[in-house]
Amino acid sequence: MYAAIGAGLSVIGAGIGIGRIGGSAMDAIARQPEATAKIQTVMIIAAALVEGVALFGVVVSLMGL
Amino acid sequence: MQPILRGGKLRLMLKNNFIKTLVFSILSLIFVCSTQAQDYVEITPKHDENHKTESGDEKYDPIPAIMSHVADAHDWHFFDYNEHSYSMPLPVILWTEKGLVTFMSSAFHHDNLGHHAVEKNGMRFIKFNDRIYQLKDNAPVEYDIEYVTKPLDLSITKNIFAMLMSVALLFFVFLKTANFYKKNGAVAPKGIASFMEALIVFVRDDIARVNIGEKKYMKFMPYLLTIFFFIWFNNMLGLIPWIGGANLTGNIAVTLVLSAFTLVITNINGNKAYWGHIFWMPGAPAPVKILLLPIELVGVLTKPFALMIRLFANITAGHIVVLSLISLIFIFKSIAMSAVAVPFALFISVLELLVAFLQAYVFTLLSALFIGTAVAEHEHH
Numbered sequence: 212m213y214a215a216i217g218a219g220l221s222v223i224g225a226g227i228g229i230g231r232i233g234g235s236a237m238d239a240i241a242r243q244p245e246a247t248a249k250i251q252t253v254m255i256i257a258a259a260l261v262e263g264v265a266l267f268g269v270v271v272s273l274m275g276l
Numbered sequence: 277m278q279p280i281l282r283g284g285k286l287r288l289m290l291k292n293n294f295i296k297t298l299v300f301s302i303l304s305l306i307f308v309c310s311t312q313a314q315d316y317v318e319i320t321p322k323h324d325e326n327h328k329t330e331s332g333d334e335k336y337d338p339i340p341a342i343m344s345h346v347a348d349a350h351d352w353h354f355f356d357y358n359e360h361s362y363s364m365p366l367p368v369i370l371w372t373e374k375g376l377v378t379f380m381s382s383a384f385h386h387d388n389l390g391h392h393a394v395e396k397n398g399m400r401f402i403k404f405n406d407r408i409y410q411l412k413d414n415a416p417v418e419y420d421i422e423y424v425t426k427p428l429d430l431s432i433t434k435n436i437f438a439m440l441m442s443v444a445l446l447f448f449v450f451l452k453t454a455n456f457y458k459k460n461g462a463v464a465p466k467g468i469a470s471f472m473e474a475l476i477v478f479v480r481d482d483i484a485r486v487n488i489g490e491k492k493y494m495k496f497m498p499y500l501l502t503i504f505f506f507i508w509f510n511n512m513l514g515l516i517p518w519i520g521g522a523n524l525t526g527n528i529a530v531t532l533v534l535s536a537f538t539l540v541i542t543n544i545n546g547n548k549a550y551w552g553h554i555f556w557m558p559g560a561p562a563p564v565k566i567l568l569l570p571i572e573l574v575g576v577l578t579k580p581f582a583l584m585i586r587l588f589a590n591i592t593a594g595h596i597v598v599l600s601l602i603s604l605i606f607i608f609k610s611i612a613m614s615a616v617a618v619p620f621a622l623f624i625s626v627l628e629l630l631v632a633f634l635q636a637y638v639f640t641l642l643s644a645l646f647i648g649t650a651v652a653e654h655e656h657h
Contacts, residue, residue, distance in 0.1 A: 252486070259586065259642065262590075263582045266589035267585055269589060269593065
C-alpha cells in the first residue's frame with residue numbers, strides 16, 4: 212500500500228520533470244528547427260537524468276513491497 | 277555441423293569456424309558439468325512459506341509468478357503442460373568446504389520449495405526460491421532454517437547461459453561484419469554489414485565524437501561499441517519469450533559490473549583538470565573549495581550508480597508491466613480479459629523495443645559524457 216503510494220509519488224515527479232523538458236524542447240525546436248538534432252540529444256540526456264531519480268523511488272518502493 | 281541442444285529446440289547455425297569452436301567449447305563446458313546426481317530424499321521444510329491458501333476462497337496472487345519470471349533461475353523454463361514443467365536443465369556448480377560439487381539442476385525435479393534434497397559427495401542440497409542451500413549433516417527430515425547453510429554458488433544459471441548465448445551472437449555478428457570489410461575493403465556494405473555499419477557510425481559520430489572530442493574519441497570507441505551492443509542485444513533478447521526472456525540487463529549484478537567498467541575507465545583516464553575539479557575546485561573561494569570536496573567525491577560514485585539503477589529499473593519495470601498485464605487474465609479468471617490484456621501487452625512490448633534501444637543509447641551516451649568530462653582539455657584556467 213505505502214509502496215504503491217511511494218511509487219506513484221516518484222512517478223508524479225518524473226512526469227512533471229520530463230513534461231517540462233519535452234515542452235521546452237518543443238519550443239526550442241520550433242524557434243530553431245535547424246538545431247533539432249542537438250536539442251534532441253540534450254533533451255534525452257536531461258530526461259534520462261530525471262527518470263533515473265524517479266526510478267530510484269520506484270526501486271525503493273519495490274523493495275518495500 | 278550444427279550443435280543441437282535439447283532435441284533441436286535451440287539451433288545454432290554458424291558458418292564461421294572460429295565461432296563454431298567457441299560455441300562448441302561453451303556447450304561442451306556445460307555438458308562436462310552434467311554429472312547426474314542420484315537418489316534424492318523426500319524432506320519437508322518446517323516453515324513452508326509458499327504453502328497454498330488456507331481458506332477455500334482462492335485468490336490469485338500475481339506477485340510470485342511475476343517475480344519468478346523477472347528473477348534469475350537454475351533452469352530454463354519453457355512452459356507447463358498437464359501439471360508438468362518443461363524446462364532445460366542447467367549445470368549447478370557449488371563451492372563447499374569439501375570442494376567443488378557439480379550436478380544438473382534437473383536433479384531437483386522442478387522442486388523449488390526445499391522438498392527434494394540432492395545427495396552428492398555425502399552432502400545434501402536443497403533448492404528454495406531458486407536459491408541453493410546446503411543441509412547440515414545433522415539436519416532431521418523436518419528441518420528448520422538453522423540446519424541450512426549457503427554454499428558459494430558458481431552455477432551456470434539462466435542469466436549466465438543467456439549471457440553466453442548473447443556473447444556467441446555478438447561474436448558471430450561482429451566477426452561477420454569485420455570479415456566483410458577485411459575481404460572487400462571500404463566499399464558499400466552488403467548483408468549484415470550494411471545493418472551494423474549504420475549503428476557503428478551512429479555510436480561513433482553521435483555518441484563518441486560529440487561527447488569525448490575529436491582528438492581522443494578513438495581510444496574509447498571499442499569500449500563504447502561493446503557496451504552499446506551488449507546492452508542492446510541483451511535488452512532485445514530479454515523481450516523474446518521462451519528463447520530469450522532471461523532479463524539479463526534487468527539483473528542488478530550485471531548492470532553493476534557494466535557501470536563499474538565506466539567508473540574505472542573514467543577515473544583511470546581522468547586528467548589533471550578532472551582531478552583538480554574534484555579536489556580543489558578552481559575559481560571558488562577556499563571555504564567553498566573545502567565544502568565542495570566531499571560533494572565532488574560522492575559525485576564520482578553516484579554517476580555510475582545512477583547508470584546501474586537506470587538500466588536495471590527500466591528493463592525490470594518493462595518486464596513487470598508486460599507480466600502484470602498478462603496476469604490480469606488470471607486475476608479476473610476470464611478469457612474475455614485477454615481481449616484487453618493482450619493488445620496492451622503488445623503495445624507495451626513494442627514500446628519496450630524502443631526502450632531497449634534508448635537505454636543502450638543512454639547508457640553509452642552518459643558513459644561517453646563522463647569519459648569526456650574526465651579527458652577534456654581546459655584552455656581557460
